Each structure stands twice: as structure tokens, then as C-alpha cells.
Amino acid sequence: MLKDEVRTLSYRQAIQNNPHLFRDKVVLDVGCGTGILCMFAARAGAKKVIGVDMSNIIDQARQIVSANGFDDTITLIKGKLEEVDLGLGPNGKVDVIVSEWMGYFLLYESMLDTVLLARDLYLAPGGIMMPDSATLYLSAIEDQDYKEEKIEFWNNVYGFDYSCIKDIALREPLVDTVELRSVVCDPAMVKQLDLLTVKKEDLSFTNEFRLRATRNDYVHAFLGWFDIGFEACHKPVRFSTGPHSRYTHWKQTVFYTPETLAVSEGDVIEGRLSCAPNTRNPRDLDITIKYRVDSTEAIEGEMQYKMS
Incomplete structure (x- = not known):
């Protein structure tokens, strides 16, 4: 994670x-890991920084914090947030919550x-969340070579029908780097989160999308990603x-998708x-x-996926 410069430099x-x-x-850092965000906050002038993490990495984080001279400012606590005492006293609050909480496909x-x-427990009225916005996008891609290698392979495995495995493979989303040239459609926003107001129940959602094809091509898969914003700042970062x-x-x-979708420029996948x-x-x-797909040959389908 530390070597992910886009992520780390954006927070910094x-x-x-x-x-x-x-x-x-x-400042409260939820899931502080090695303490890098805690130290950014301390360097920016925070009076007190509290980092919480339930993993053993916090033992190394304490050494890192000490080696960088932040013992008097940063307190690191090992355990689950809902179980630990942050040392804030009765009705104690924090002014800022920072966290690198995002997962694959955001959630x-x-x-x-x-x-x-x-x-809900600790942020003071008027307090700040960092980041404070997250937006999930969907598009569609051409990916024939990989699909044939990893998915269609199961149709004929050394002369035997393994198609039941193909169905399993289709239902497992692939996390990978996709080249921009593979993208066939303009992206559509499928979910936006305001971290100051979003509720747990909002994380279960159903939203419609419209993807417009930017060229004549084939679609073998949908593609998801997210953007992160630090908007409530004098100098926003995204x-x-x-x-x-x-x-x-x-x-x-x-x-x-189980089938290949043929699209022409301007076609819409709803x-x-x-x-x-x-x-x-x-x-x-x-x-x-x-x-x-509303094209010369209308195609429709539905797939259920599980990320696990």
C-alpha cells in the first residue's frame, strides 16, 4: 500500500x-496500519492523533512513530474500534477522521x-471526513483474448465438457489492470457516497446505468472502478x-458476460x-x-456475481 503513490501522495x-x-x-485514523496517515496529520499540526488498528502491524507502527519523533502527538491503539477506549473521556469527540478504507470495487x-x-460515535459537529466523497463507475470493454483463455477454455478441456466450471468462473469478478484502449463505452456513475451523511443501509443499492458505445466493437465484460475526493478543503484533492x-x-x-455483445458507435447498453x-x-x-443492448440485434441478459 505504501508503494501505491497515487493513494499515498493524494492523502499527503x-x-x-x-x-x-x-x-x-x-484526529482519528481508522485502520491506521503503519501509521503513515497519522504522521501526515501530526506533521500538519494536529494537537493529538489517535490511530486504531486490530492487526499486529500496529506493533511496528509504534516503532515507526517513535523513530520519527511523534511519540508525544500520536497514540496507537490495538483492537476493534467498537471495543477500545480512545482516551477521549466522557462524550469526547475528534475534529477529523482520516481512513484508507476502500476495497476492490470500492466496497x-x-x-x-x-x-x-x-x-457516528466520535466526530464532533462540523467535523471533517477525509476522504469525504466516493464515486463508483461502470463501463464496458473488449477483452476477447483473456475471455477465451480463462472462460471459454472450460467448454472443451482435453476433449471433455467442463462447462459447469465456466459458470463458476463467469460469476467471479476479475480484479486486474485494464488498458484504456479496451474500453468501448463512455462510463456511467452507478453510486455516489457522501461520507458525512451516508448510512450503512445505503451500501446496499440498485441503480440504473446507460453506457454509450464510442466505436464499433464487441463487448465481453463490464468494468468497474471508483474515484475518491477530499472535497471539503480549501484545496480539494481527487x-x-x-x-x-x-x-x-x-x-x-x-x-x-456469458455472451459477446456487438455494438456500433452510438449504441446504448441500458x-x-x-x-x-x-x-x-x-x-x-x-x-x-x-x-x-438496443442495436441491430437486441440482446439482453442478467448475471449474478460474487466477490469473495
Whole structure:
């Protein structure tokens, strides 16, 4: 994660370019990891920074904080946010919450539930969330070579029918880097989150989309990514995980369709995307994409995917 320059430098820029938001403030870092965001906040002038993480990495984070001279400013606490004492006293609040909570396709294995809990329990009125906006996008791509290699392969495995495995492979979204030249359609926004107001129940949603083809081509899959914004700043900062942007460790998420869709420039793929935490494991995602192509040969379909 530290080597993901897009992610790390965006957080640094948002924090250090807006020191007035941190000067003499109390800051909470949810899922602090090695403490890099804590140290950005301390360097920006925070009076007190509290980092919480339940993993053993916090033991190394304490050494890192000490080695960089922030012992008096940063307090690191090991445990679950809902179980630990932040040392704020009765009705204690924080002025800023920072967190790198995002997962693949924004919400897979994300820590957003915990961040929202922290907001509701500890953020002072008028407090700031960093980041404070997240936007999920969908497009469509041509990806014949990979689909034939990884999906169609199961139709004939050394002369045997393994097509039942093909169905399993289709339902597992692929997290990978996609080249911009593979993108066939303009993107559509399918979900926008305001981190100051979003509720846990808002993370289960169904939204419609319209994708307009930008050229004559074939569509083998839908493609998802997200943008992140630090908007409530004098100097806003944004970054994208899309195929048009620099590489991030989130890459993009590919949802293959059973059939190949032929589109001409100007054709529209209409559809509906549903996303919800899995009922048995809330860190997994159940995603359904229903789609229809209005072209010379109208095609429609529906696929249920699971990120696990």
C-alpha cells in the first residue's frame, strides 16, 4: 500500500496542503496500519492523533512513530474500534477522521462500516471526513483474448465438457489492470457516497446505468472502478482508480458476460446494477448486472456475481 503513490501522495497532499484543518485539532485514523496517515496529520499540526488498528502491524507502527519523533502527538491503539477506549473521556469527540478504507470495487472487504461507526460515535459537529466523497463507475470493454483463455477454455478441456466450471468462473469478478484502449463505452456513475451523511443501509443499492458505445466493437465484460475526493478543503484533492489513470493497487474490476455483445458507435447498453453485502459474510459482495443492448440485434441478459 505504501508503494501505491497515487493513494499515498493524494492523502499527503490533502492533509499537508490544508494545515488549517489540522492545526491544534484531534484526529482519528481508522485502520491506521503503519501509521503513515497519522504522521501526515501530526506533521500538519494536529494537537493529538489517535490511530486504531486490530492487526499486529500496529506493533511496528509504534516503532515507526517513535523513530520519527511523534511519540508525544500520536497514540496507537490495538483492537476493534467498537471495543477500545480512545482516551477521549466522557462524550469526547475528534475534529477529523482520516481512513484508507476502500476495497476492490470500492466496497469489497472495505472498512467503511467501521468508519461510519467512528463518525457516528466520535466526530464532533462540523467535523471533517477525509476522504469525504466516493464515486463508483461502470463501463464496458473488449477483452476477447483473456475471455477465451480463462472462460471459454472450460467448454472443451482435453476433449471433455467442463462447462459447469465456466459458470463458476463467469460469476467471479476479475480484479486486474485494464488498458484504456479496451474500453468501448463512455462510463456511467452507478453510486455516489457522501461520507458525512451516508448510512450503512445505503451500501446496499440498485441503480440504473446507460453506457454509450464510442466505436464499433464487441463487448465481453463490464468494468468497474471508483474515484475518491477530499472535497471539503480549501484545496480539494481527487484521485481515480479507472483505466484512464495511473496504476493503483485497487486496479479495476471486470465482470464477464456469458455472451459477446456487438455494438456500433452510438449504441446504448441500458441496465441496472445491484450491489449488497453478502448475508453470510458482509465483507463479501453480491452484485447483479442486468443489461440490454438496443442495436441491430437486441440482446439482453442478467448475471449474478460474487466477490469473495
